[in-house]
Amino acid sequence: MNIESLPTYHQDEQLAQAEAGVEKLFKQRNDRWYPLEHIASPGGWINDPNGLCYYKGRYHVYYQLHPYGTKWGPMHWGHVSSENLVTWRHEPIAMAPSFEAERDGVFSGSAVISDDNKLVIYYTGHRWRNGIDEREGNLQEQCMAISEDGIHFEKKGVVIPCPDDRILHFRDPKVWKQGSEWRMVFGVSTPEHRGEIWMYHSNDMIHWEFDRPIYQHPDPDVFMLECPDMFPLGDKWVICYSAMGLKHTGFEARNHNNAGYVIGSWQAGGDFHQESDFHLWDRGHNFYAPQTFQAPDGRRLVFGWMSPFTEPIPMQDDSWCGQLTIPRVVSLAGDHLRTQPVHEFEQLKSNIQDFGSVNLAVNASQKLLSDVQTADIEMEIDLKRSQAERIGLEIHRTSNGDHTLVCYDDQLQGVVIDRHCNTYGDRGYRTAPLDTTDDTLKLHIIVDRNSVEVYINDGLEVMSSYSFPAEGPREIRLIAESGEGSAYINRISIAQLTTIWEGNDR
Known part of the structure; x- marks a missing residue:
């Protein structure tokens, strides 16, 4: 691969200023809700996971970062890395806006390893048409950067310009190698404002040719498919996207906005044939923009962004905002995807109590338990014998009665995350449906200082939601509500979790 470096404007200075911005926020950070088990920036706003890969002995997770505040702003690429998917360390900020095509943001993208063992990033350069905001639309193009250590990047400029001035959304490239050819998909809002995913191909990673629209959303009100991904699982292909509208x-x-997927078949050079309905990746309040990658052992792994879209967002007052999910392994389960915590996460467990x-x-x-900041809970409910209408756990329960309820609801015939008793943050509830012909319900619940992730029946459904506790000790309480009889819990165990951050990392 031979491509000249792009002259950039004060890139080192932009990176240094961004680091100083994060450091300033970090020094005034309130840790009451700062996660111990989830990737977050030391300070500032984060959103989409980017550039997920394994390179030179480490897993790399980049993410969209605004280093100067706790609301969305000009995007940079933050960075963490790990040897084992268990403990993580913060790395220097990887990219900051530094040339014209990206003057208003280094937007989302993906990473691949080239044949000469370089880490190649494809991402979207973003700028506002009016130079101020989105009222007149975006100017977006796919760009390229290269690294030999995963830390420092040389920008190579635009590799796919936007082909039509009427296109206002043109972003989020995902790249992989298919045989001897490279493939790229990204999201587009067509001149007719239809949400599509376009595919390009290349022999040299530099010169890209349009292949086809590989997917169009059937709903004409869906105007953009953000953060698309396309990957094989078994003998099927999965297309996932985050639907706007x-x-x-x-x-x-x-x-x-909602992130989901469809499953089908595809051969290089042909159309994608959808064979499943659209399914949500996650049925909680806070999940968006997932990205997958392949681990060295062949597993397909995914991170999502726990997206705090709905006001109020109380962590914005604490000098940080946003986190990623824990890493999950993806597998096929008929016409669904199954997602479960990677087995490495077990290494964080300590002080297991079996009830x-x-x-x-x-x-x-x-x-x-009386005072819990982090927990890994495994629970099995006997649905056949139980007659209570709601059976579950009050998480983050404080002395004023605040809590988040995770439960089976017999009237709704599903698992519920209910936040109506929360003082801080958005409330409301979410429901994941169940096959109630099963006699038992298995719940695996990951509790962090500010969130719950609920894996239902070995990950056939997942729910991820923020939960901001009130002041004071945080109980976990088992409950049974209403109905004509008792709740039968076959087993329940709770482990505390050690932090994912290496040493004294922030």
Whole structure:
């Protein structure tokens, strides 16, 4: 691969200023909700995971970062890395805006390893048409940068310019190698304002040719498909995207924007044939912009952004905002994807307490732990014998009655995350449907200082939501509500979790 470096304007100075911005926010950070188990910036706003890869013995996770405040702003690329997917360290900020095509933001993208063992980043250079804001639309182009250590990057400039001035959204490239050819997909809002995913191909990673629109959303109100991904699983291909303009129906797609996937078949040079319905990646309040990559052992892994779209966002007052999910492994389960915490996450467990089986009378509760900031909970509910209408756990319960409820709801026939008792942040509830012909329900719940992730029946459904506790000790309490009889818990165990941050990292 031979491409000249792009002259950039004060790139080192821009990176130094961004580091100083994060450091300033870090020094005044309030840690009451800062995560111990989830990737976040030391300070500032973060959103989409970017450039996920394994390179030269380390896993690399980059992410969209605004280093000068706790609301969305000019995007940079933050960076963390890990040897083992368990403990992480903060790395220097990888990229800052430094040439004309990206003057208003280094937007999302992906990473691949070239044949000469260089880390190649493809991302979107972003600028406002009016130079101020989005009122007159975006100017977006796909750009390229190269690194030999995963830390320092040489920008190579634009490799795919936007082909039509009427296109206002043209972003988020995902690249992979298919045989001897490189493939790229990214999201487009067409001149007719239809959300599509376009595919390009290249033999040299530098010169790219348009292949086809590989996917168009069937709903004409969906005007943009952000952060698309396309990858093989078994003998199928998965296309995932984050849909802008998708309307909710019933329990479906209740968030501001919603990330999901379709499963089908595809051969290079041909069309994608959809064989499944659209499914949400995650049914919690806060999940968006997932990106997958392949681990050295062949596993398909995914990170998502726990997106705090709905006001109020209380962590913005604490000098940081936003985090990623824990890493999950993806597998096929019929016409669905199954996602579960990577097995390495088990290494963070300590002080496991086994409560065995519990028979809880209706409208009763039982305190399990008195003061918990992080926890890994495994629980199995006997649905066949239980007659209570709601059975579950009050998480982050404080003395004023604040809590987030994670439960099975027999009337809704699903698992619920209910935040209506929270003082801080958005409230409301979310529901994940169940196959209630099963006799048991398995829940695996990851609790952090400010969030819950709920894995249902070995990850057939997942729910990720923020939960901002009130002041004071944070209990975990088992509850059974209403109905005609008891709740039967076959087993429940709770482990504390050690931090993911290496040594004294921030």
